[in-house]
Amino acid sequence: SMQISSSVLCSEFSHLPVAMPSSMYAAPQASASNGVGNGDGMPHVLVVPYPAQGHMLPLLDLAALLSARGLALTVAVTAGNVRLLAPFLAACPSVATVVLPFLPAGCGENTKDLPADLFRPFMASLAALSAPLLSWCKSQSRGVTAIVSDLFTGWTLPLAEELGVPHVAFSCANVHYLATTHSLWRRMPTRRRLDDADGTVTFSEVPGSPSFPWRSLPWMFRVHVPGDEVSETIRRIFLWNIESSCFVANSFAALEAAYVERPLPDLMAKRVFAVGALSDAVRNCDERGGKPAVAPAKVAAWLDGFDDGAVVYVCFGSQQALSPSQAACVAGALALSSVAFVWAVRSGTVVPEGFEAAATAASRGMVIRGWAPQVEILRHRAVGWFLTHCGWNSVLEATAAGVAMLTWPMGADQFINASVLAEAGVAVPVAEGADTAPDAGKMASVMAAAVAKEGESVRKRAVELGRNAAAAVAEGGTSHNDLEGLVRVLSDVD
16 A cells, blocks of 8 residues: 555654655646657657756656657656756656646755654655555556656555566666665664664675665664654665666766676666766856856856866865854864865854854855855866865766865765765865764865875875766766666657
């Protein structure tokens, strides 16, 4: 049974949007610009994104590439997420949409509109969209021939089975994360003691048998409560993914050779297509996710005054506000190290008083509040290092730009991402954990060493990896070839 009862949502979250059983739905609306005629025997791929920015952008990038190769696509979204598709639909006019109503209407339908403690109930409640989506599929004159779905919407697998079509699981993260996360949900390792945050979990079937302390595992797994409805639904979503025909990851072979070149037992030895970096393959980095708070040309003009690789770019992503003590630590490290920097500060982060004025006066620092033109900043020749929380989209943008990283993973897949970067030799760790406030002096010395002679070998490897990233998505590159392989899977209509 796919329905998630509203008992999932405890009374104090009564405002949470819960997807209602199909009987309470209006019929899903297919877009007028549908363009999908009755072409029997032609591929028609249903794409199901998860409504969170870091998940949606890469999957829409993949959809754009599939559409450009002539596949007919329909993207399924809830009404509240339709406007987020506007740039994508403008670029890919042949793609259709199916809009699923999410009741009660007007509630947060995207993780950016929800507090973190509602992410899990939200993820579970989306599974109730299965029934209306299935009835839409069955009503189509042009049948759906394959489903490409985000890992977080694995409830689409039984749908694909009922329709008798292939199911492809898409990871906006890397292959290492894909293997370790599904290993966790299959094996369900536990801690010997509940207060043991340092006890390690070893992934014996993942190449290199990596180990991570309990506190570094994805939080969704750490907070799992056996028997709890939300917890069990989320586990089920991941277990369904493992039954997919194949996997697609937003990564590339040169970054993750060990995980790409052989079948992984944790993914039932299924084929993994590494097609990243998707944003590079699409090359549409104009205002992804928002309007920049400062014109790219203005930042570029400021950066022009610095030597190659001398500037550190600092940004902790759109989800993560630093605590006052963390912000003070970053500010202190930037001041003590005397490095030139651009710091993109998200709302909710308080920069210590006087810091910005002092940096501006010394003309070696720029603070941007709000959305920064990150791709343009990273691609400027003056930027050599990126102090990052290791969100995968940020990591890929830095990798493509040939920029080395100072890593401070805070949660989700970020600890795994940081370890992928360390293995590739393109990063130096500075801190870890969402609650850590590292020592400003220590952080300053790591920063100063990075931009000096000591950091040159790491930067050199980062530049080389940037070349490999560009080669991967070019004609004949590994990601390009894997994309062609995926197109063959999706085009193979019985």
